[in-house]
Amino acid sequence: MRRKFANIYRLGVKELWSLWRDPTMLFLIIFMFTFAVYSAATASPESLHRASIAIVDEDSSPLSQRIASAFYPPQFVKPVMIAPAQIDPGMDAGVYTFVLHIPSGFQRDVLAGRSAEIQLNTDATRMTQAFSGSGYIQQIVLSEVEEFRTRYRGESSLPVRLELRARFNPTLDKSWFGALSQIINHIAMLSIILTGAALIREREHGTIEHLLVMPVTPFEIMLSKVWSMGLVVLLAAFISLQLVVRGALGVPVAGSQLLFFASAALVLFATTSLGIFMATIARNMPQFGMLSVLVLLPLQMLSGGTTPRESMPEFVQNVMLVAPTTHFVQLGQAILFRGAGIDVVWPQMLAVTAIGTVFFVIALRRFRKTIASMA
Structure with a gap:
């Protein structure tokens, strides 16, 4: 042995x-x-991390500035303010994954209760970021517009509230x-x-x-x-x-x-x-x-x-x-x-x-x- x-x-x-x-x-x-x-x-390709975004702000209003300031790391890099003529060259070169175009009179239409539109240009060749990022941006913009319109930042009161606690992580x-x-x-x-x-x-x-x-x-x-x-x-x-x-x-x-x-x-x-x-x-x-x-x-x-x-x-x-x-x-x-x-x-x-x-x-x-x- x-x-x-x-x-x-x-x-x-x-x-x-x-x-x-x-x-x-x-x-x-x-x-x-x-x-x-x-x-x-x-x-982590399934998550949004430091996505490049540019903003065309033709409204130059408090609401548009509020929307621009809502994008920050780690989901997004600091937004770059560009002119409308820079949208296509920047996306063709792959510099920006998202370009948010806020038209003139956007805040006025929101406060007047009229239909207001924002254009979001997405580089869909970056498939995962394009899919998850579009949802992120839509949620951020709608949240900022609603809070600006109602002059209130907070959650609506519901009869049931779910408390989320993540264990182990x-x-x-x-x-x-x-x-x-x-x-x-x-x-x-x-x-x-x-x-x-x-x-x-x-x-x-x-x-x-x-x-x-x-x-x-x-x-x-x-x-x-x-x-x-x-x-x-x-x-x-x-x-x-x-x-x-x-x-x-x-x-x-x-x-x-x-x-x-x-x-x-x-x-x-x-x-x-x-x-x-x-x-x-x-x-x-x-x-x-x-x-x-x-x-x-x-x-x-x-x-x-x-x-x-x-x-x-x-x-x-x-x-x-x-x-x-x-x-x-x-x-x-x-x-x-x-x-x-x-x-x-x-x-x-x-x-x-x-x-x-x-x-x-x-x-x-x-x-x-x-x-x-x-x-």
Whole structure:
């Protein structure tokens, strides 16, 4: 038994040295846990952020000035006052996403109760901002006009009032969700790629034949790849969580990091086994890359990390219960977002352990057959 553990340890160290000499994989690890996490958290295309807007004020009235002053960061940059002749050149050059044209006599028509119109020009090539921004601008303009007309700023009195309290993310900052979700997704994704690439790399370099003449078993070879690549992913995720998520982005972590990484270790046991299984099917790295696309995309999109599982068809929800990433997303979000303890997430941890055991056994059998065919 001591010899087995020694073999597993030494083979794992060999995998770490092989990874250290692979600049492509090192770059992938650094990129996914730094820039990819940061960009996913800060880039929120579904929200309006610093949209450029220009205003043509031909009325020059207190009402038009009030409307112009209602646009401010972070939704909009400071409005630029331009002349009518500058509308088309500015939008053609992509300088302005929105141009609000307030005609002469606008305030007079509003106070007189006559129909008053404002023209909003939108650059629809910026589709997401154009869609959400048009609604923002319409709401802002109507609100300012109504408050100016009634000389009152406030809410109408209703018999029922809804008090909104946001839990776990009181400022409704989307970067909190994006950053932590990327950490969860990348742990599963990168572990599959690293273990599969490690086995493919040995086959392409011919070192797998060297292992066959050594006094090691397929179980020891496979387990060495599991612990070494899993350790790399855990270390990269820990550094990313501390430096990128908590440091650069300032995102608080509600729950126990120890519990989260312990759960991640269970998930890595399953995903690394899946990576080895895929590597035994693929004959070279391009084939493994194509196979990874077919596996990673459904795991990422249907596990609940990108789209809530509740919005998916019931059949898809049931099928994805056999995926370890589905349970990892649930327990990861519960721990990091809501501060859940082991008394809450133990069913997901138990499910991940069972799935990982099945995946490891299946991958080990496939790996033994592959080794036997090469002997």
